[in-house]
Amino acid sequence: MTYSTRIVGAxxxxxxxxxxxxxxxxxxxxxxxxxxxxxxxxxLKGDDGYVVNWAGVLANSNPWHFGEHVVxxxxxxxxxxxxxxxLEQPLDAVPPAGALSFxxxxxxxxxxxxxxxQYRPAEWHQAxxxxxxxxxxxxxxVLTERKEHSYLITGYVGTPYRLPAGxxxxxxxxxxxxxxxxxxxxxxxxxxxxxxxxxxILNIESVPDTSKIAKAELVARTWGSSSRPYExxxxxxxxxxxTAKPTTAPFAKDRGSPAVSTGDARP
Numbered sequence: 703m704t705y706s707t708r709i710v711g712a713x714x715x716x717x718x719x720x721x722x723x724x725x726x727x728x729x730x731x732x733x734x735x736x737x738x739x740x741x742x743x744x745x746l747k748g749d750d751g752y753v754v755n756w757a758g759v760l761a762n763s764n765p766w767h768f769g770e771h772v773v774x775x776x777x778x779x780x781x782x783x784x785x786x787x788x789l790e791q792p793l794d795a796v797p798p799a800g801a802l803s804f805x806x807x808x809x810x811x812x813x814x815x816x817x818x819x820q821y822r823p824a825e826w827h828q829a830x831x832x833x834x835x836x837x838x839x840x841x842x843x844v845l846t847e848r849k850e851h852s853y854l855i856t857g858y859v860g861t862p863y864r865l866p867a868g869x870x871x872x873x874x875x876x877x878x879x880x881x882x883x884x885x886x887x888x889x890x891x892x893x894x895x896x897x898x899x900x901x902x903i904l905n906i907e908s909v910p911d912t913s914k915i916a917k918a919e920l921v922a923r924t925w926g927s928s929s930r931p932y933e934x935x936x937x938x939x940x941x942x943x944x945t946a947k948p949t950t951a952p953f954a955k956d957r958g959s960p961a962v963s964t965g966d967a968r969p
Contacts, residue, residue, distance in 0.1 A: 733764045733767055733826055734763050734764055735823060735824070736760045736761065736762055736769050736772065736796060736821065736823075736824050737760070737761045737763070738758065738759075738760060738761075738821070739758075739759040739760065739761045739801060740757075740758060740759040740883045741756075741757075741758040741759075741819060741883070742756065742757050742758070742882075742883040742884060742885055743755065743756040743757075743817035743819070743885075744756075744884070744885050744908060744909065744910055745778075745810075745813065745814050745817070746907075746908055746909075746910050747813075748809060750809055751809045751810055751811050751812075752809065752810045752811075752812070752813050752814060753807060753808075753809055753907070753908050754776070754778050754787055754807065754808050754809070754810055754814055754817060755805070755806070755807045755885045755886075755887075755908030755909075756776060756805065756806050756807075756817060756819060756885075757803075757804070757805040757806075757875055757876075757883060757884075757885050757886035758774070758803075758804055758805075758819065759801055759802065759803050759804075759875070759883075760772070760793070760796055760801060760802045760804070760821070761796075761800075761801045762796040762797065762798060762799065762800055762801065762802075762824075763799065764798060764799070764826070765798050765799045765833060766798055766828055766829055766833075767798055767826045767827060767828050767829060768795050768796065768797060768798060768826070768827045768828075768829055768928075768929035768932075769795065769796035769802075769824030769825075769826065770795050770796075770824060770825045770826070770827050770927060770928050770929060771792070771822075771824065771825045771927050771928070772792075772793040772795075772796065772802075772821060772822060772823075772824045772927070773790050773791065773792050773793065773821070773822040774790070774791045774793055774804070774806070774819050774820070774821055774822075775788070775789070775790050775791075775819070775820045775821075775822070776788070776789045776790075776791060776806065776808070776817065776818075776819050777817070777818050777819075777820070778810060778814035778816065778817045778818075779814060779815065779816050780812055780813065780814060780815055781815045786810045786811065786812045786813075786814050787808055787810045787814060787817075789806075789808050791804075791806050792927050793927065794871060794923055794924065794925060794926060794927060795827075795924070795926065795927060795928055795929045795932065796824065797829075797833075797836055797923075797929075797932065798829050798833050798836070799833050800833075800836075802923070803873045803875055803886070803919075803921050804873060804888070805873055805874075805875075805885070805886040805887050805888045806888075807887075807908055827928070827929050829929065829933070830933050830936070830937060831933070831936045831937065835936045836932060836936050837862040837863070837936075837940065838862075838921075838922075839859055839860065839861055839862070839867070839870060839894070839922035839923065840859070840860045840861075840862070840922075841857055841858070841859055841872070841920045841921070841922055842857065842858050842860065842899065843857055843858045843899075844856070844857035844918070844920060845857065846918055848912050848913075848915065849912065850912070851907060851912070852905050852906060852907040852912065853876065853905075853906045853907075853909060853912050853915055853918070854903075854904070854905050854906075855874050855887075855903075855904040855905075855906070855918050855920070856901065856902065856903050856904070857872075857901070857902055857920065858899035858900065858901050858902070859872060859891050859894055859899060859900050859902060859922045860894065860898070860899045860900075861894045861895065861896055861935075861941070862896075862940055862941060863896065863935040863936070863938055863939070863940060863941060864896055864938045864939045864940065864941045865934065865935050865938035866893055866894060866895040866896075867893075867894040867895075867924065867931075867935060868892065868893065868931065869890055869891070869892050869924075869925045869931075870890065870891050870892075870894055870922045870923065870924060870925060871888055871889075871890055871922065871923055871924075871925045872888065872889050872890070872891060872902045872904070872920065872921075872922045873886060873887075873888045873920070873921055873922075873923070874886050874887055874888070874904050874906065874918050874919065874920050875918070875919040875920075875921075876906065876909060876915050876917070876918055876919075877915070877916060877917045877918075877919060878914045878915065878916050879914075879916040879917075881917075884909055884914060884915060885906070885908055885909045886906065887904050887905075887906040887908070888904075889902050889903065889904050890925065891922075896941035897941065
């Protein structure tokens, strides 16, 4: 086989390999759409009208892509089918092989009899790191207090990353004793740094009967419709677990075990 023949053969193999690999548009087309895992809504009479509350969970079964720029359109109609609420809510990015818990609220002048939520398809962005690099934000020291017309939740949010998180959204999903979703609420915490925790307060006043609430499920996430905030934190690395310096002085003399003799100790 001549040198030129070898070159032609190598080029042919490269062309075949390029043709067999999927194009970016083909890869995106093969991705599964976001699925609605849970959804709930409620209507409660308020001082200025009717409080419409909704909560939901979107699931992303794709292991390598973020779902970005998702928009939920909330439509509430009265008994005659007339629209009394139409609101577009941009949602945060849905992580790969993960889920997004979200809530929302609006006040309607007229009483709605039906609430529905529609979702705009996600735009897909390939993650810069593997799924295990995207650690969850720990929520701790959670306290709840049931009141007559509200449900108070307090707690703290931390971060596993080296870089500070500029803004995190904290969402509470309220469930009954059977795990059914009743509603929820969201708030924000800013400047969450490694080794420190930020306090949050949530006072949810949109559940018609607070006596049915048996559990508050809390999750914190990066805020924004794109994956950029989450990816920047992951690329910055994980903070070391032990960051506190020793508080005691070092020993003046090594207090380890005595040296073992290397000689022959047989009798």
